[in-house]
Amino acid sequence: xxxxKVFDCTIRDGGLVNNFHFKDDFVRGVYNTCVEAGxxxxxxxxNNSPSLMSIEEFGAWNFCIEEDIRRIVGxxxxxxxxxxxxxxxxxxxxxxxxxxxxxxxMIRIATYIHQIDEAIxxxxxxxxxxxxxxxxxxxxxxxxxxxxxxxxEKLALIDVDVIYIADTFGSYYPTQIAELAQKYTAxxxxxxxxxxxxxxxxxxxxxxxxIESKNNGVTFLDVTISGLGRGAGNCAMELLIGYLNNxxxxxxxxxDFIQNYIVPLEKELDWGYSIPYMIAGQLVQxxxxxxxxxxxxxxxxxxxxxxSLEEN
Amino acid sequence: xxxxKVFDCTIRDGGLVNNFHFKDDFVRGVYNTCVEAGxxxxxxxxNNSPSLMSIEEFGAWNFCIEEDIRRIVGxxxxxxxxxxxxxxxxxxxxxxxxxxxxxxxMIRIATYIHQIDEAIxxxxxxxxxxxxxxxxxxxxxxxxxxxxxxxxEKLALIDVDVIYIADTFGSYYPTQIAELAQKYTAxxxxxxxxxxxxxxxxxxxxxxxxIESKNNGVTFLDVTISGLGRGAGNCAMELLIGYLNNxxxxxxxxxDFIQNYIVPLEKELDWGYSIPYMIAGQLVQxxxxxxxxxxxxxxxxxxxxxxSLEEN
Numbered sequence: 195x196x197x198x199k200v201f202d203c204t205i206r207d208g209g210l211v212n213n214f215h216f217k218d219d220f221v222r223g224v225y226n227t228c229v230e231a232g233x234x235x236x237x238x239x240x241n242n243s244p245s246l247m248s249i250e251e252f253g254a255w256n257f258c259i260e261e262d263i264r265r266i267v268g269x270x271x272x273x274x275x276x277x278x279x280x281x282x283x284x285x286x287x288x289x290x291x292x293x294x295x296x297x298x299x300m301i302r303i304a305t306y307i308h309q310i311d312e313a314i315x316x317x318x319x320x321x322x323x324x325x326x327x328x329x330x331x332x333x334x335x336x337x338x339x340x341x342x343x344x345x346x347e348k349l350a351l352i353d354v355d356v357i358y359i360a361d362t363f364g365s366y367y368p369t370q371i372a373e374l375a376q377k378y379t380a381x382x383x384x385x386x387x388x389x390x391x392x393x394x395x396x397x398x399x400x401x402x403x404x405i406e407s408k409n410n411g412v413t414f415l416d417v418t419i420s421g422l423g424r425g426a427g428n429c430a431m432e433l434l435i436g437y438l439n440n441x442x443x444x445x446x447x448x449x450d451f452i453q454n455y456i457v458p459l460e461k462e463l464d465w466g467y468s469i470p471y472m473i474a475g476q477l478v479q480x481x482x483x484x485x486x487x488x489x490x491x492x493x494x495x496x497x498x499x500x501x502s503l504e505e506n
Numbered sequence: 507x508x509x510x511k512v513f514d515c516t517i518r519d520g521g522l523v524n525n526f527h528f529k530d531d532f533v534r535g536v537y538n539t540c541v542e543a544g545x546x547x548x549x550x551x552x553n554n555s556p557s558l559m560s561i562e563e564f565g566a567w568n569f570c571i572e573e574d575i576r577r578i579v580g581x582x583x584x585x586x587x588x589x590x591x592x593x594x595x596x597x598x599x600x601x602x603x604x605x606x607x608x609x610x611x612m613i614r615i616a617t618y619i620h621q622i623d624e625a626i627x628x629x630x631x632x633x634x635x636x637x638x639x640x641x642x643x644x645x646x647x648x649x650x651x652x653x654x655x656x657x658x659e660k661l662a663l664i665d666v667d668v669i670y671i672a673d674t675f676g677s678y679y680p681t682q683i684a685e686l687a688q689k690y691t692a693x694x695x696x697x698x699x700x701x702x703x704x705x706x707x708x709x710x711x712x713x714x715x716x717i718e719s720k721n722n723g724v725t726f727l728d729v730t731i732s733g734l735g736r737g738a739g740n741c742a743m744e745l746l747i748g749y750l751n752n753x754x755x756x757x758x759x760x761x762d763f764i765q766n767y768i769v770p771l772e773k774e775l776d777w778g779y780s781i782p783y784m785i786a787g788q789l790v791q792x793x794x795x796x797x798x799x800x801x802x803x804x805x806x807x808x809x810x811x812x813x814s815l816e817e818n
Binding site: 457496 | 681707710713717744757765769784805807808
């Protein structure tokens with residue numbers, strides 16, 4: 195139980211809803227909530243390179259420049275650790291500061307399986323610079339088992355602290371997540387590494403799959419406040435805190451943030467369960483069509499289903 | 507797998523959102539959807555006695571008078587069976603027609619544990635009149651285990667076809683549901699009875715708990731279209747059909763109904779996950795305070811949480 199780490203991704207996953215255009219007041223609200231609620235890690239955004247994308251268009255938290263982070267967290271003299279996500283292909287490794295010059299504690303590396311060697315290189319470099327690291331293999335539901343096993347065996351040998359199961363398509367049922375968790379933890383535990391779970395709520399199983407992962411040895415549990423995240427959203431922090439029932443974690447700061455920040459945000463942004471995302475989850479498809487349908491408020495679900503079937 | 511029965515409660519549980527004031531067109535839509543989707547049972551409402559409550563105030567589907575049902579289903583020459591729910595204390599047993607005079611196939615009896623003898627009497631009478639019956643013991647999370655065991659042993663000996671687990675407070679986690687399912691099925695299977703699950707979505711586990719129940723021998727699985735039901739709602743039919751992945755069940759009629767009937771209804775009625783219901787679920791409380799908060803669009807969640815804690 196003491197190994198459990200509750201990992202907040204509100205800004206990073208929420209940033210996919212609004213292109214990372216959160217105001218400082220909101221980001222600071224999430225930070226203060228995480229500190230007061232006893233959350234272990236907060237992922238404050240991505241560290242994409244400004245040499246590759248425009249900050250005006252893609253928002254400050256898509257880049258996480260050191261001075262932006264410090265404007266929110268100062269020196270971060272708290273028990274909350276700060277993480278940023280590195281997307282393979284959108285970061286420039288040499289831009290990563292030495293840990294001693296940064297308030298960031300952890301680099302989380304999001305990679306597709308075909309980029310695993312680049313992810314390993316980045317993890318090794320980030321580790322050498324003094325950071326904790328994770329590698330999150332995305333789109334696992336479409337990776338063949340042998341290839342996955344080989345990738346996991348590679349990761350067991352390198353400098354990475356946590357290997358993440360990422361349910362990119364929001365398609366897994368609890369029994370499937372249990373099998374994956376057993377596979378990951380069997381490999382990771384032999385070499386003293388941890389396993390994490392990042393679930394999506396396309397078929398209303400983000401919370402259930404997070405619980406199921408924990409019951410199978412997964413210790414890093416990703417959440418967002420009120421499930422904020424693209425489309426169907428994520429495992430809700432307030433649900434997981436209630437479940438863990440550990441006095442270390444407090445639900446009242448989370449409720450406070452929800453009533454003051456999420457209730458107004460719900461009038462501006464749209465996330466949560468919806469039929470197009472459910473269909474994408476059931477068919478193990480990337481939600482790009484669901485994103486479009488939702489943006490256009492298209493409720494011709496029969497047609498959406500028919501077109502989705504044709505893509506399979 | 508062939509034992510599985512998908513049980514629709516859209517009108518009965520949805521009736522708790524609008525006092526059973528559904529128009530015939532909507533009820534007929536649910537009926538046609540259930541027939542086309544291959545659903546096994548449809549619960550069309552409650553059979554409360556008009557001698558005890560006013561039809562004008564509480565809506566036709568709170569009473570399920572034979573001629574009202576026949577206006578929708580005719581002689582029901584389909585594979586779909588029709589059920590109604592009897593609330594102990596709100597029905598008059600002698601008003602129940604003989605099965606040969608009714609299109610209703612099943613009487614589902616909702617009872618608190620202290621009323622179990624009345625439920626047994628009604629089940630015995632309904633069975634003698636020719637109906638299938640179920641007994642749904644409500645509020646199980648607050649029943650002590652010895653009392654529950656005794657009630658289940660009693661039910662094993664009487665004329666009842668299905669014994670239901672009813673997660674009245676929407677408070678159960680999957681491991682707890684698995685234990686309950688094992689307890690119920692151990693007793694029921696010895697005497698050739700089936701077990702059912704009626705889940706609520708207060709902590710976003712209605713679907714997960716339904717899956718977990720099925721994995722532990724439960725065969726009657728309650729759903730509503732799009733999760734329609736009071737407060738946080740129920741296990742969604744479209745999710746369960748996707749999961750079962752049995753050609754007997756078709757998702758397209760359900761999507762058709764959702765786009766034509768549920769999308770407009772969502773503009774009138776309010777259901778789905780919300781913080782007050784989550785708090786009630788986490789604290790294993792009746793959602794009466796959550797119902798009030800939601801009706802009043804009260805988003806002072808911190809205060810709601812504080813008051814709820816005081817009630818525990």
